Amino acid sequence: MLPREYNPKDIEQKWQKYWEKEQIYAFDSKSDKKPFVIDVPPPYASAGHLHVGHALHYTQFEIIARQKRMLGYNVHFAPCFDDNGLPTEKYVEQKLGISKKDVERSEFRKLCKEESKKVEGEYAEKVFKALGHSYDWKLLYTTISPEAQRISQISFLKLLAQGDCYRAEEPTLWCPYHQTALAQAEIEDIHRNTTLNHILFNTEDSKIEIATTRPELLPACVGIFVHPEDSRYTKLVGKKATVPLFGQKVPIMADEKVEKDFGTGIVMICTFGDKTDIEWWKKYHLPLKVCITNEGKMDKTTGKYEGMTIKEARKAVLADLKAEELLVKQEPLEQEIGTCWRCNTPIEFIVTKQFFIRTLAHKEALIKQARKINWHPDFYRKRFEDWTNNLSWDWCISRQRYYGVPIPVWYCKKCGEMILPDEQDLPLDPLETKPKTSCVCGSTEFIPEEDVFDTWMTSSMSPEIAVRWLEKPEHFEQLFPASLRPQAQDIIRTWAFYTILKAYLHFKSVPWQDIALGTYILDPKGKGMSKSKGNVVWADDLLKNYDVDTFRYWVGTAKWGSDVPFNEKDLVAGRKFLVKLWNASRFTLSHLENYTPKKPGLEPIDKWLLSKLNKVIKQSTENFKHYETSEAKQAAELFFWRDFCDNYLEIVKDRVYNPDKHEEKAIESAKYTLYISLLTTIKLMAPILPHITEEIYQSFFQQHEKTKSIHCSEWPEVKETFEEEEEAGDLLVEILSKVRQFKTEQKVSLKTQIELTLPKEQLEKLAPVLEDLKAVTRATKINEGNYEIKLQD
């Protein structure tokens, strides 16, 4: 039997240990049950400790895993970590106070692996296990593991072979801070105030005024454009202009893309200031004149400006222009510029050799694929489609970084030919391994590729990695596509996009049947939480003050796909519910001692409750199916609190406290109803509140139900409903409520005896439950006549 005090900490620890020992959540690869595969988001283990938003997100779909398991699915729920890539690299550099440049690549990679492992261990214990998450830890994978690297590299080789991956020397999005190429998805626009500078250029016979925000790019100026119908300037077209300070002569051309009304209506094109520069550079076959290095500094072609940063050079160039009276006007300008999403450094366009995966050629196909997937909520599909339609670059997958999956390629020193390894030799690092054969030209000297993959190259294969595509092909056949991808909405353009792309390119398949976008947390004022704003609430701090089920109750109220502000007081409701569940269970179970469940003939009022219960089961089941966790929870909660506690328990007290007054079969009926309704309630709440429901289950139900945990018991099934009894019961409750109101107004105890007079048609309807009404309202007698409640003298 349950103790009087509800002690969450003891209960949590006891059952978490038990679940682990008994392997309650193990995926059974030999089972013939239908699989349900969840494509879990691998968290960055470098984050140190966990943001309440992550805890919310990870718990939100963990609830789904539990419910599916109870529904009878063989749930494949693999924990994972993303420990490959920039964040880890930067974390290690910061934590150990080193720079990747001071250390050998292999040494640096080793340090990264060691640090990741430490953090992951902590994470697993302090976060996932503490929150009662039901992973099968035997399925753990990390994105830097040999298996994941192998999948990443094989994916690359296959795409290269089928022509969907290529290497090209192109102007590429470049982060001067991280000194690497980036993909379009890694660019974040920020708003900033800048200056528009009007600069004088000489033409053959006149002066023209050009407005630019990037005067430091003058040395890279290769042309000047005006609008073809701009009467002010048409006479200039075909002539040459001289770039101030640097002296190169550049052609003046016309293009419709020029905005006549912006600035002076004359644009200079530099290699490269923005995307239009690239477009025109290609369209008009202009020369390439680079002036910025990979580090974001002025290069040796810029003379006295060499070595200056972009900012310094801008200042210096402007000062020199001013001195020569070539700077005629400066005006403030607001603009949005593309920056690196991790460091917010403005991106540059730098010509480098990179590997790309084709996306532009597959836009339509990808949108079609996305339409085969169920999006929860559906409007996020639109965001995917918009993103896909607006793509203007293929996916650049090579990064000039140290820590990541190496690109498995060598180049022949003699003829430059690309040499690829055999699939069976993967994973490998070309810096550490040599090709097995000589080049077609006969040379045996090779230059290894030093770049690594974009981390999304690996993460985009998470459904394949999770079910061990290459290690267990038979597994893969059965478990791919996955059932569900839960993820955050801010990475639709990366994780969701690339995963859909890869599944399409490799298997002409969707990667999953469903994608569900989780809840996005905001601070109490409705602003996004971030470390830089200092408004982050940490999950481990919260768990010091609240028990896990209380936290999970709050998670259960959050609606998928929408934002929720975090207010600590919302946790109070959860605590109250748990105490209520505890006490109602104590009461119920105290009357079921030595009871063995057996379906008896049911009393009408018991049919009333069971009928309502069946409707709740139906609703909750439906809700869970559509990832409407909060609705499912609310349905169960309302039933429990209102129908079961407030009304039914009060009604049933007469039978359990005064058995002598009642027939044996009425008492059997009551006990059966108590048994079923409490068991069903805790089952409906089990996915959300795994600890308290397990405690209640184990303290009594387990001996009759046999399954070793509530979490592998069967999800309740909808049985019959009883419309007539429901009506009678509802009327009883209505009258009970009026009686309570009457007693409150009279300022008497609810125990006070009364005399009740009810109209004939109500009495007829109430006939099956009249004795229950009499007992619960403490009516000494019930008369027929005009409605009246009277205090007993």
Next chain:
RNA sequence: GGGCCUGUAGUCUAGUGGCUAUGACGCCACCUUUACAUGGUGGAGAUCAAGAGUUCGAAUCUCUUUAGGCCCACCA
């Protein structure tokens, strides 16, 4: 500039055509009642952002306006 989401009591929230608009926190009053005072019962509190339209009937559907949020584009 384009697209998407949201606007319901002091606060958060349910409700996508139909009884006096849901629930929680907070507030007020009463109730020592044998599960629970971390409780129970009852109450006050909302012109459902504004306007127009469709309809017998609108928080709910349509349009316009407005406020907030998000995504994308432009970015000389």
